[in-house]
Amino acid sequence: MASNLEAKPAVVLIHGMWGTGETLNEVAQAFASWGYRTFSPTLPLHRVMVQTSTVERKQLTHTGLDDYLRFLNGYLDDLKLNHGVERPMLLGHSMGGLLALKLASQRPHCGLVLLSPAAPRGISAWGMSVLRTMGRNLLKFPTWWYTLSLNLANVRYGIANTQPLPYQQQITEQLCYESGRAATQILMPWLLQSDATQVQFAGVSGPVLVISGQQDRITPERVHWQIADRLGGKAKLLKFTAACHWTVGGQGFDDIATGIESWLSQHGLICLERTQTRSVG
Template sequence: MSEPTIVFLHGTNASPWTMEPFRRFFEEKGYTCHSPTYRHHDLPDGEERTEALRGASIADYVADIAGFLATLDTRPVVIGHSLGGLIAQLLAARGLIAAGVLINSSIISGTVPTTEMERALGKMFMGAGPFWNEVPGQDFDLLATYGLNTMPVGQQHEICDRLSTESGQVLFELFFWMYDVNQTTWIDFNRVNTPLLFLSGSEDKVVPPSTAKTMADRYGPFATFIEVPGRCHYMQLEDGHETLAQRCLDWIRSV
């Protein structure tokens, strides 16, 4: 039996480079790998990117990836980070993937914060005006506190400098799903029979384990939840990521 194709999905403000360490690992193991990106995320920061991303929705990104998956000969295993993990869940609900590995997945509709730091992040967005009409970039101090908090300062700067802008509408759909009239991130759990592995870094402040587990629990027997000690939101870029990748590989081979 041939090994499944692997498709890597990145998070917000990013592009395929954030999944490159995992892609190299799986390619070295003989897997066929793909790293598609969402619309306009290949554009450099600037006016063209800003205007292209303004108003873009998670639904647009899901359509982009669903279109890419339609070009493959078989249903792949998707390994998604953050927003990529959320998109993997939406694809699973459509029956488009064979399995999903979700690295610190963003929350889906119905998932509520369980920590004060999550609530503080939401309040920060509330004070930012109509950010859903904008295309925000990354703030280093915020990113270092919430997403890169277990990394050396030098690596924090390197990652932040490579991240880019993102559609404010996408961020609105992530953080304020309860006000999203389109319910973009809503999932019909009765339609999901795809095995999903939720990997949650113990030090992730964006989607901490206590919140991630409430999301995983909604899938019942189709979800496996693992808390990874000492790891942050971007744990696929941390030193020792090979151990995490091997854990993913072992799970993929078991399902």
């Protein structure tokens, strides 16, 4: 039997739109408590809005999912070279879930955890709740020439609608600007003739856990079960009745963490990497 040090892969946590690596701190803490080492990269040009310069916002308008994927592939290559991480577990939230799914279809991995994942090409997320969550961002046209931002009203309605007000305010204070190009590639890929959200589901080799909040208003539940369905028998879908899109912390996260831990236990996810003291970077 493999020792505990050999049994647990490194976990790469990929944040979603308007976020940073710190957005997934509660997820990282849960994995650390289970004995995993975690790595939480921040996507290019993602800084809290009050810290973002005009030049950085301009650069972000020219950045898309292709750039995020290129960055993450380089990050994973660096983990392999400098940390010996050859087959990590990939975890992503929202847009990060879509990026993790895309990476898993192309690279070796031990497993895949998708928290409220955004829709890949071929699965529509459109609905009135999505439009209302995006709010005034949709009035910016062409959307792919702009950066997008959310305020407390957007967060309260569509991002963290089941969370208490103080926690919603905390989330809002930590939000970044997001690339309108990336948002368009996800919501309207036909406009940019982009295949950045095209996923070859057959390429995903490891077991997959899909977490879905049934109160999710920006990536509706139907998106999550369609993703799980396309992954076939390798995927397990866990639905949480009282959860919203914010499945990475706050109220109700203990139940989600318990579901993840149970799934990890069921699959083992054994690889040859050795667990060290957790590092987040």
